[in-house]
Amino acid sequence: MAGTPSQASLLLQKQLKDLAKNPVDGFSAGLVDDSNVFEWQVTIIGPPDTLYDGGYFNAIMTFPQNYPNSPPSVRFTSGMWHPNVYPDGRVCISILHPPGEDPSGYELASERWTPVHTVGLLVQGT
Numbered sequence: 001m002a003g004t005p006s007q008a009s010l011l012l013q014k015q016l017k018d019l020a021k022n023p024v025d026g027f028s029a030g031l032v033d034d035s036n037v038f039e040w041q042v043t044i045i046g047p048p049d050t051l052y053d054g055g056y057f058n059a060i061m062t063f064p065q066n067y068p069n070s071p072p073s074v075r076f077t078s079g080m081w082h083p084n085v086y087p088d089g090r091v092c093i094s095i096l097h098p099p100g101e102d103p104s105g106y107e108l109a110s111e112r113w114t115p116v117h118t119v120g121l122l123v124q125g126t
Helices: 007-021 119-123
Strands: 027-033 036-045 056-062 073-076
Touching: 007 027, 007 036, 007 119, 036 119
Parallel strands: none
Antiparallel strands: 027 036, 036 056, 056 073
């Protein structure tokens, strides 16, 4: 039926509300455009006692239509130097790689995305 929200969009709406109710220190999120729950604007505040202490770093999280079966992608829109961030801002970490075995053999399946992960777990580093 046209116009019926998908399971992915309902889940993302719930996770965004959960983050608003139970915020994660140093992280905030909102929709880039109120009509698209699949694209979030996020801000990460640099953790104390790190090189990033006091910094405000903006990024876009883009969720696939089959979320949570596939992971979101993250791209910093503000300047960010980190070995896991490409020059164009894309983030490359194990938890953002599709579920299953790594075809290159560098990561364990347990280090990669699984459908039980949530945005809250992702930003908490789990």
